[in-house]
Amino acid sequence: MPSYFEDLTPGTGLRRPRAAFTSDAGRLSLTGTWLFRLSATAEGAPLDFLGPEPPPGGFTELPVPSHWVLHGHGVPRYTNTAYPFPIDPPHVPDDNPTGDHRLAFDLPAGWRTADSVLRFEGVDSCFRVWLNGQCLGTAKGSRLPAEFDAGPALRPGPNVLAVRVHRWSSGSYLEDQDMWWLPGIFREVALLERPVGGVDDFFVHAGYDHVTGRGTLTVDTGAPALISVPELGIEDLPAGREATGLAVEPWTAETPRLYDGHLTTHGERVPLRLGFRTVAITGGLLTVNGTPLLLRGVNRHEHDPDHGRALSVATMRADLLLMKRHNVNAVRTAHYPPHPAFLDLCDELGMWVVDECDIETHGFIHADWRGNPADDPRWEPMLLDRMRRMVERDKNHPSVVVWSLGNESHHGRNFGVLADWTRSRDPGRPLHYERDRSYRHSDFYSLMYTPVDEVERIGRREEAVPPETADDPELEARRRALPFLLCEYAHAMGNGPGSLAAYQRVFERYPRCQGGFVWEWIDHGFRRRTADGREYFGYGGDFGDHPHGGTFCIDGLVFPDRTPSPGLAELKKVFQPVTVELAGARLRVANRHAFRDLSHLRFTWTLEDDGRRVAAGELPVPRVPAGQAAELPVPRLPAAAGEGWLTVRAELAGDEPWAAAGHEVAWAQFAVSAPAARPVGPGRAARRRGDVIALGAGLFDARTGVLGRLGPLALDGPRLDIWRAPTDNDRGMGANSVAREWHRAGLDRMEHRTVSVAPREDRLVVEARVAAAGTERALRVRYTWTAAGPDLRLEVHVVPEGPWDDLPLPRLGVRLTLPADCDAVRWFGRGPGEAYPDSREAARVGLFATTVAGLQTPYVVPQENGHRAEVRWAELGGPRHRLRIEGAPHFGLTARRWTTGDLAAARHPTDLVERDRVYVNLDLAHHGLGSASCGPGPLPEHRLIPTETAFALLFRALP
Template sequence: MSYYADFAPGSGRRFPRAAFTSDAPRIDLNGVWRFHLSPTIAAAPEGMHDPGFDDSGWDELAVPSHWQLRGHGAPAYTNMLYPFPLDPPFPPDENPTGDYRREFEVPESWDGMGAVLRFEGVDSCFKAWLNGHELGFSTGSRLPTEFDVGEVLRPGRNVLAVRVHQWSAGSYLEDQDMWWLSGIFRDVQLIARPPGALDDFFVHAGYDHVTGRGTLRVDTTVPATLTVEELGLRDVPADREHVLDGVEPWSAEIPRLYDAVLATEGERVRLRIGFRTVTVEDGLLKVNGKRVLFRGVNRHEWHPRDGRALSEATMREDILLMKRHNINAVRTSHYPPHPRFLELCDELGLWVIDECDLETHGFHDVDWRGNPSADPRWREAYLDRIRRMVERDKNHPSVIMWSLGNESGAGDNLRAMAEWARSRDPGRPVHYEHDRDSRYVDVYSRMYPPVDEVEQIGRRAEKPLDDAEADAHRRGLPFILCEYAHAMGNGPGGLSEYQELFERHPRCQGGFVWEWIDHGIAHPELGYAYGGDFGEELHDGNFVTDGLLFPDRTPSPGLIEYKKVIEPVRITIGDTIVIENRYDFRDLSHLAFTWRLEEEGVTVAEGVLDVRDGRAPLPRLPATSGETWLTVRAVLAADEPWASAGHEVAWSQALVRPAVRRTTAPHRRSPEDLGTFDPVTGRLVSLGGLPVDGPRLDLWRAPTDNDIGMFESVEREWRAAGLHRVRHRLLGVSRDGGELVVRTRVAPAAHDRAMLATYRWSTEEDRLQLVLEVEPIGDWEDLPLPRLGLRMALPGWISRVEWFGRGPGEAYADSRRAARIGRFAMTVDEMQTPYVRPQENGNRADVRWATLTGEKGGLRIAGDPTFDLTVRRWTSEDLDAAKHLTDLVPGDKVYVNLDIAQNGLGTASCGPGVLPQYRLLARPASLTVAFSRVDA
């Protein structure tokens, strides 16, 4: 059997060990390599491993990188389907194979020393030769591989040759909802091993929360001494347990690290040690004796140009963004990250669930027939993957749980992984969501359960298992959502309802939003490409763009909403201001509390609160005459490693003075005195010389990814009901006192359901006022509407929007916590949210008034009391038809929606739909708005 089609995970490799750097010499082999891509293994050049092979005609390729992102072959995306026949362990014959060659110099000083060649990550299978000597092969794309090379290394010129196959037996274990990308995509190093060098070590740094003592022991493969100056340890035996008084523990909130040196005869290793103890007791997951609440995200490694070949700057940027958005935990979905990422998690503070490089989800489509998880021939490959992860990452205090992998069904190979991990490292719990009964794991984990089920689980009242013993075991475990709130496109909605349960039920210890970043690939014509854009015969479309960050790492509205929902400080403004600490370990001394009073969105007073014992008196507020809001903010009092002083952590608002309702003046003029109406349709066509098309009743929005859904699709219901193709029939135009009354019937073909729309036009001083009354007729059953409101069009020279209402970002019925009341201004273009696949976006909620202006003046719109506002240069139909942002071409109009409401967002792209309280059902409704001309 060929090595690339072998159940064995590799050959010739060293036993896995911790990732560390020392003062031993090393040679960085990253950089430009010679590269040649063959369409099949059979077509690959013979003899490429020979040191004298002529590679002068080959291309050059950077290492680390993916060859598909550097002009060789093409990316392909599937969520769970394997893009090759299910024929384990055999890959297809059409197996692109990349050959790499690199010459490097070794100094004379290395003569006589051992050496290790280390690959941090190669996708999906590779064989290596050094100076013509075959070293071995390896699978496990996102795991390190090391070869002993001291006997074949020589001073002076050396030639390293590596053959990489896109597909291998290992590919059956790597079906992880991501782009299929190949190559040497992580670092390559040559590491000298002087005599007496340290081969491996295991730091055991526990913390007793009762006594405040720390215990420290470092298991080493050779005799070593340990120095931790801050703790008074100097050249003490490393493998002896040291009991230390007054240790400051490590946590994600206060990531206290102690600098240490581990010294052997041959090298010195600098360590950063964090003291912490993880337990599952009393049905709860605890760190240092306290229940923790995960405010987490799932993080694939991704960059829109480099794929999974990330720079340190990108890794640091991810963590800084997480910390700045109140995220405290990351699940490394669905493989161990670059080792530097975990060092940064130690330093900056994140709880980490470290997940093994394992997923066999594609076997689901054949009812799990042939699933490697239950096939003993794959046992060693499974154990090899968990060993390499645990051994590499065992010294990181941020890693508080091991995860066996993701969506790989059930089977004894997974149980064997759990047993090995627990025996090797009993200080960390084991996680695996597909162990439905939780028989061999330490936490009960689920994906995308609805809110009502989470509530039952929180009360330990979930549906019982058939096996009473297994049921009692699972019911006694802590519960986490390893995935929830699918952040695909516009959404997710409903975050608040989950968070309320996490905070109410101790068993519900939070969750991890899917996922961190959109995996769009930078594309010269499309902006960002997704599945199918590279001609894949099998793909899953834009399901790969499901992140809280856009591909360029701009926070999406979903991330802004998540930050607000998971605030670690709760501020309640009443007769006094109450400050509630929601941190697990940290007090509030690092925060300052500021206040600001705004009248109609304009600041009239501000100051700093004096908070004592979680309370502060209301500040003395000046008198105001308009609608007035008090905003209280919790901000960093001083610089933190992850943000500067003044960074906002939490906020709250309270209405101090409501708006004064405008007294309606008698109708002295007819509506035609202020506006021009079409004599046939009764529609407004101009206002004070400003061309206006509409407004008229609108029920449609460009479906969001969550509307389209995976398991439940409201978009299909909408299209089946014809809501995307309604027609307007004039019923009559009449006078009622000083009002112009226009009545229409709005309905789709092929059904007798309809909306009766009555437009009542009147004047109020210099304003043209419209009262829209909507009445559903016929059988609307339980069908939610996409939206209910008015649509109109203005001239394309309208370029700027100012409004008083919620902002600055978009808000929807079940995703509006992050939008605060204020006065905001943006260009029309800035009002758009650039979801990778165009869809409904940009709604501003609870707008009191808005002005839409340009070089020739514009329009002011006032609500009585409020309306929702969307302004864009294309119609909902244009958005609906577009596949990429580049499909949206501005025309000669600006389209404006003034809505009573829109349907909620939900998270049905991969999860529950819209909660009942956020569904927009057909009911009688009304909207009052007034229009007035704005001069240039």
């Protein structure tokens, strides 16, 4: 007979699942410092810590909530799809680390012990609990609450709670969720007083009729109870009786109106926070209060760089504030129910939530899905238990609008059981499950990482018939009528993701495409330090864990410490709920909110001339209703002497719960005048003087034609450069790796051969060939230098040679080095942050300044970063000299204190050692970023295919 941690029962001694709530009954928090001991195996762990006597040696202190592997007891382990143990369901290895937890506590005087409940919010992965030596039961389901009847075992005064936690269990087969495996009691533990005649459970039904504009309220509960909502004039409404015709403001994620009330029995008073809304799929669209939704969403794992999944409420709030400030309106709780406080915050601040069950069996893909619990009736009780516990816990949250049956568990009969039970228990919310491509149990057609062109075909309902429904016309007709969601897209791993704007354009064009959820919110890195104290973030394999998923856990829009990445800035711009377009002499302001008008926003404009503000004002935008637009005249603008840019901003007019007045919600920018053409003076003659060639203020190596000095400034270059340190998306997944193609073609080891150096009367012409050893593929390049006054002008002409076929270049430009003291950087172009061809919406044209260090984006995994796009001019310098570079008309700028090779070789930012030079790239173009780390590569228009090309730059040394 299998042990309890290997059997197929959800647990023993468990109370029925119920809603999470607080009340005026007693609650004793048992969080704090516990005693802890780790044993290597379950069988070898002695049961000598249950009684009142002090435990034997071997115990140390451990905070609860926590994960013991983050406190020096073993190591965290990260895998993406592979189980970190043999696929042998439901069995686990003999080496099963087992953590014994012990807490002595005093029961408060007057505590009503009868019917008391011991509640665990989350324990990973299986545990057994004793109170005063009496076994209360066992439980599995790591991200779900477990409650036990504690009254019979409680004593007045001193009590001893003992909990044995196993790292691996049969439940672990359902928790292969692309995350760190982190055992322990990681959510709160509490003892709950249960008064006689108290509230055991309740179900709030707060609906809204968008036709009548009225609300309805029913609260179902097993105990006789009365409901009061003073603001609505409801006093002592009996439970189970419906109140109709309520004059309510509906709850939405944009306007999260909550009404305070309470549920009262003769023994207990429970506070209620009511949001009136009705969810339905109508006409093939997901609607709330009769209005179709467009989900601008993210997938969110729970993660903290120091505490793992033991998150504080302050951290949860910080997540939601960042999301709201970046125009995110939806969260998929990947891949398990979150801490219940997170949903309280979603109700309060406003967020559409897809609440996902604690089920993923992805590791069975490595066994061709043989033995998958999703299709094995023996596993039905465990799977159904998890669905019940999620739905019952979270059913009263207005923010939860969709239930997800789980993630990436293939398909099988048990999902039908989950779907049938959920629809019966809660018919007011639709169901989502993506991996069964028949969608017989889902109310959505849903995919992951679908290319933009395919999403567009889906929007037109012209997608191909999937094999799963090809032989069932009725099932296919149902699938084709479903609303479409991308439950995961735009893999935010490292530098990227690309193509966010392209996806959003399709979502907004086709009503069937109701948005999606970017993967994912946060990098799952753990804070570490080098021997000399420098901080970095560790990932899979950094802890000696094996097997491991390497860097694949570093795939978020925010860094592990919740610093926003450039990808999040891009997402904010793409998701902005207001757009402004310029058409002739009029501005068209469109409201992309689903429910809210624009009266909460203040619109301002600024005019900049060559990056310097010359005029500003306020735009009198009317109260544009949701989904509508208004036109107004362009403000009267003074003439700009140079390049003029009009920027329109939409800012919060007053404080919101998630941001202060003045917070920028949206912006748009328009060119209103072009710079005057720069006159080109007569060229000077190039003269050879021994080993150098002089041209204007420049001195060139007579053998290679490379510029070595410009006036007082010593430099080296520029020379053609096509290599960049591969991004995570360049490296791709599996066969989808452009970086592998680049390395195979030798693009990381191109060699330069000077063909000729020809001084002429009005120019210097240098011919060269750039190629990799062992290949015939090459680039012919001609550098033509001319001089006028203090300026040196370079024209670069590039011709591909050999079988390039469809192989893109990483970048195309030139590279030079400058002295180490050239640290200050100013530029006129796009900024202030980095930008790439398919991730540039967040970069606006302006005048910016920083340092070379400030140009860097410190991705957890070093890679190409820091590129400033469409630069008109840039100045790099120090106390003694500066170099000015001008484009004809634009170039891309990157400057670092390490080489591209250094960057490519580094595993963590602390591996990068500053050299005594500044390495500068001036690019004509870059290959796009795409999302190929777990999705499609760049769109065709963002692939940098070699072709005959010319570009020009102007250099000037400044005092």
